[in-house]
Amino acid sequence: MLIRRIKTAIPYALLTVITAPIIVSYGWLFMSSFAKRTEGLKPYGFTLSNWRFLWEPLPNMPSIWRITANTLAFALVVTILEVGIAAATGYALSRLHFPGRRGFLSLTLILHAFPSVTLLIAIFYILRLLHLYDTLLGVILVKASLELPLGTWIMKGFFDNVSWDIEMAALIDGCSRFRTWWQVIIPNIRPGIAALSIFAFLSGWSEFLLPYIFLTSFNNWTLSVLIKRLIGDFRFVDYGLLTAVGLFYIIPVLFFFIFTQEYLLNIYTGGVKG
Amino acid sequence: MEVQLENLTKYFGKVLAVDNLNLEIKDGEFVALLGPSGCGKTTTLLMVAGIYKPTKGYVKFNGQAVNHLLPKDRDIGMVFQSYALYPHMTVYENLTFPLKLKKVPAEEMRRKAQRIADMLGIGELMDRKPGQLSGGQQQRVALGRALIKEPKLLLFDEPLSNLDARLRLAMRGEIKRLQMSLGITSIYVTHDQVEAMTMADRIAVLNKGQLQAYAPPEELYDRPRTLFVAGFIGNPPMNLFEMELYQEDDHYKLRHPDLSLAIPDSRKPRRQPSGRRVIVGLRPEDISIGPEGEIESEIYMVEPLGRDDIITCKIGEIKVQTVVDSRLGYRIGDKVRISFNMEKVQLYDPQTELSLLWA
Ligand SMILES: Nc1ncnc2c1ncn2[C@@H]1O[C@H](COP(=O)(O)OP(=O)(O)OP(=O)(O)O)[C@@H](O)[C@H]1O
Ligand SMILES: [Mg+2]
Numbered sequence: 140m141l142i143r144r145i146k147t148a149i150p151y152a153l154l155t156v157i158t159a160p161i162i163v164s165y166g167w168l169f170m171s172s173f174a175k176r177t178e179g180l181k182p183y184g185f186t187l188s189n190w191r192f193l194w195e196p197l198p199n200m201p202s203i204w205r206i207t208a209n210t211l212a213f214a215l216v217v218t219i220l221e222v223g224i225a226a227a228t229g230y231a232l233s234r235l236h237f238p239g240r241r242g243f244l245s246l247t248l249i250l251h252a253f254p255s256v257t258l259l260i261a262i263f264y265i266l267r268l269l270h271l272y273d274t275l276l277g278v279i280l281v282k283a284s285l286e287l288p289l290g291t292w293i294m295k296g297f298f299d300n301v302s303w304d305i306e307m308a309a310l311i312d313g314c315s316r317f318r319t320w321w322q323v324i325i326p327n328i329r330p331g332i333a334a335l336s337i338f339a340f341l342s343g344w345s346e347f348l349l350p351y352i353f354l355t356s357f358n359n360w361t362l363s364v365l366i367k368r369l370i371g372d373f374r375f376v377d378y379g380l381l382t383a384v385g386l387f388y389i390i391p392v393l394f395f396f397i398f399t400q401e402y403l404l405n406i407y408t409g410g411v412k413g
Numbered sequence: 414m415e416v417q418l419e420n421l422t423k424y425f426g427k428v429l430a431v432d433n434l435n436l437e438i439k440d441g442e443f444v445a446l447l448g449p450s451g452c453g454k455t456t457t458l459l460m461v462a463g464i465y466k467p468t469k470g471y472v473k474f475n476g477q478a479v480n481h482l483l484p485k486d487r488d489i490g491m492v493f494q495s496y497a498l499y500p501h502m503t504v505y506e507n508l509t510f511p512l513k514l515k516k517v518p519a520e521e522m523r524r525k526a527q528r529i530a531d532m533l534g535i536g537e538l539m540d541r542k543p544g545q546l547s548g549g550q551q552q553r554v555a556l557g558r559a560l561i562k563e564p565k566l567l568l569f570d571e572p573l574s575n576l577d578a579r580l581r582l583a584m585r586g587e588i589k590r591l592q593m594s595l596g597i598t599s600i601y602v603t604h605d606q607v608e609a610m611t612m613a614d615r616i617a618v619l620n621k622g623q624l625q626a627y628a629p630p631e632e633l634y635d636r637p638r639t640l641f642v643a644g645f646i647g648n649p650p651m652n653l654f655e656m657e658l659y660q661e662d663d664h665y666k667l668r669h670p671d672l673s674l675a676i677p678d679s680r681k682p683r684r685q686p687s688g689r690r691v692i693v694g695l696r697p698e699d700i701s702i703g704p705e706g707e708i709e710s711e712i713y714m715v716e717p718l719g720r721d722d723i724i725t726c727k728i729g730e731i732k733v734q735t736v737v738d739s740r741l742g743y744r745i746g747d748k749v750r751i752s753f754n755m756e757k758v759q760l761y762d763p764q765t766e767l768s769l770l771w772a
Contacts, residue, residue: 304497307464310484311491312558313514326501 165389172383189379193387197380200365201357203387210361211391213279213350214343220283221290221339222332228287229294230320234306244295251288258285259352266353278353282346290335297331298324333402337395344392362388414488414565414598415440416461420470423456423622430456432622433470438615441596443589445603445613449645453622454602458568461600463487474566485514487566490559494571496551498543504530504554505539511562529557532591549580556588560595567592567599573608585612606646610634618642640766643694643759649723651694652733655763658682658691667693671729672708677755682769686762691769694759697723700735702743706750712743726751 171177175184196202231237232244262281263272271277301324309319325332347363354360360368366388369381416438423431431453438444446454459465461472463484471478479487490511498507505526512522530536533553543551552572559567572588573581589612592599603609609616610630618625618633618641626633626642637643643651656667656674665676674693676682682691702724713732714725722739725732726749735751737743760769 302495302497304493304495305499307459307462307484308491308493308497308558309499309510310464311462311487311489312511313485313562315483315485318514323499327499329501 168382168386172379172386174379177378189383192380192384200368201360203365203384205358206360206362206365209275209359210344210363213275213282213346213361214340216279217282217286217343218336218339220279221286222336224283224287225290225294225335226325226332228291230298230324232291232295233298247288247291251292255285256348263353272353273355273359275354275359278349281353282343282349286339286342290339293335294331297328301327330402333399337399337402340395341392415475416566416598416600417473417476418457418461418470419473421457421460421467421472422469423453423460423465424468429622431460434622434624436617436624436627438598438600441598443592443599443601443612443614445601445609445616446619447603447606447609447616448619449604452619454604454619455570457619458570458600458602461566462489462491462568488564489566489568490562490564491568492555492559492570492572494574496543496555498551498554498558500543502542503539504535504541504543504546507543507554508557508561511558515562525561529561533557548575549584552576552584556591560591564597567597569599569601571603574603574605588612606648610646618645620645636768636771637759638768638772640692640761643761643768647696649697649734649736651696651759652700653692653694653761654731654733655690656693657689658686658760659689667691669731671731674753674755674758676758679756680758680760680770682760684769684772686769687764690763692761692763694761695733695753696757697735699754699757700733700751701754702726702735702737702749702751704750706752708751708753710749710751712745712747712749715743715745
């Protein structure tokens with residue numbers, strides 16, 4: 140009895156030890172965002188002034204809500220583009236035989252492995268050429284394109300797992316190819332689409348490099364850029380403000396996780412259920 | 414609907430899956446495509462369905478080539494080995510999916526689904542998802558989905574091979590009964606010869622993409638035209654061994670260091686073999702053990718099947734199998750006398766593998 144209890148407790152104990160540093164640092168982030176000052180790691184006092192950015196604009200900066208809206212738009216549109224296009228290309232790569240299919244497949248892998256930092260200058264010129272430099276749309280397109288190879292690859296994997304028989308049955312039952320894709324195949328890879336959407340959204344939400352480089356106007360900033368500016372541009376760093384903004388940046392992600400973790404788990408427990 | 418396959422050929426890259434197949438199927442006929450794994454049965458069926466494009470040749474419905482028609486325009490129903498039910502739809506949605514695509518009014522759809530479900534005994538399951546059904550139930554739903562749009566042609570790809578033996582027997586009868594009462598032309602792919610023999614009006618035997626024989630079951634069994642068919646149809650399989658064929662006073666005879674046989678006039682070869690040697694075929698039931706037998710042999714192996722034993726006898730170098738009542742209690746090593754019913758003998762040319770009697 141006791142032995143069994145100890146046995147079940149061991150994994151929890153281990154997990155607790157491993158996650159403790161992360162939990163402690165988030166706890167510290169939370170507490171110090173409400174603290175008047177910190178000495179070393181110890182927060183003192185209580186104030187809401189670190190959170191004042193919620194109701195008054197920061198000095199020399201646009202309203203936080205504007206930036207949040209930018210970030211949200213950026214993450215959402217990237218997600219929609221990436222998932223939508225990957226669902227089509229992944230299907231084509233998984234199911235159709237067309238000339239150059241193999242080449243295309245290896246290219247997606249190579250592109251995925253390619254360090255995108257090396258492309259920054261080229262992208263800069265392209266964006267200038269298209270008059271998309273310093274626009275949210277431009278960065279969205281860049282981000283979506285860079286994510287697409289992996290997205291396509293992942294989607295292809297999900298399509299590969301749907302049996303051919305179902306697709307043939309649909310064609311014989313009277314579907315066109317498009318309808319088969321939309322009404323029979325897509326519903327069967329919903330967990331896959333959900334997973335890719337979640338990953339795409341999180342990756343978009345936390346993207347820093349591209350907005351930082353290609354968005355120069357205040358009004359186009361995203362939250363990650365804002366945080367960087369808070370660290371970089373002040374003569375002395377306002378840690379209270381920084382922690383509050385950081386927390387503000389994390390909260391949507393936390394909520395997102397809570398609501399989607401069921402889907403994420405679903406991917407591993409397998410298949411469409413219910 | 415009549416179906417004709419003309420010089421139907423399919424290559425997958427360099428692999429020849431179906432080789433110049435010619436077959437015609439009459440209206441309302443039930444034809445089985447029988448052959449070992451990988452012989453091109455599924456490929457043939459999928460070309461008829463319009464999923465695969467033939468590399469060469471034609472699929473014709475009622476004399477009209479349909480090569481260019483999409484599967485959805487061919488008016489066919491298909492049952493897959495894996496059932497291929499849509500996992501995200503309920504049984505009712507699965508059944509009515511073909512009707513929904515045809516924009517059949519909701520009321521009529523419900524009526525037809527009810528009728529099919531009653532016919533197949535799945536009325537209780539309408540709200541379940543395929544994942545919540547047993548294999549046999551899924552099989553019925555798949556059958557219902559193929560039948561509901563009242564197709565002109567039904568295609569079956571080994572629909573029973575995932576069921577247990579008892580259920581398979583029951584479904585076999587049921588499918589045959591349904592097909593007969595509805596009179597729908599059907600092509601039924603199987604590698605189970607019993608299934609083919611019991612259900613089909615005619616059986617097309619395929620091997621390595623080529624048509625070996627196309628005949629009613631009895632004819633296939635009694636007069637196999639090729640060595641492959643002789644060895645493939647029948648269980649336990651036909652005994653096949655090489656002997657030398659010669660003529661003596663107008664009679665044909667067979668000899669071998671261990672055995673001599675006379676061929677009755679009714680089984681006189683119609684053609685000469687390319688060499689002197691021929692392959693002799695005798696079904697197990699045409700070999701009997703008993704004191705009046707003229708051939709001496711020794712029992713080499715006994716395989717009990719319950720009511721019967723399969724007994725392998727050794728005549729010198731030659732081994733033959735026969736089936737006897739297990740109560741006779743033969744043992745390995747017993748010396749027995751056996752006799753061949755030469756009125757049923759088959760003769761094959763070892764070079765061409767064609768029958769000297771029927772081909
Ligand atoms: N999509 C494909 N691509 C390449 N080769 C294929 C394809 N489908 C079938 N083949 C090949 O064609 C041949 C015939 O295959 P087919 O599936 O028609 O056999 P089958 O008679 O249905 O066998 P089984 O009884 O195992 O289902 C096989 O050699 C197979 O490897
Ligand atoms: Mg097959």
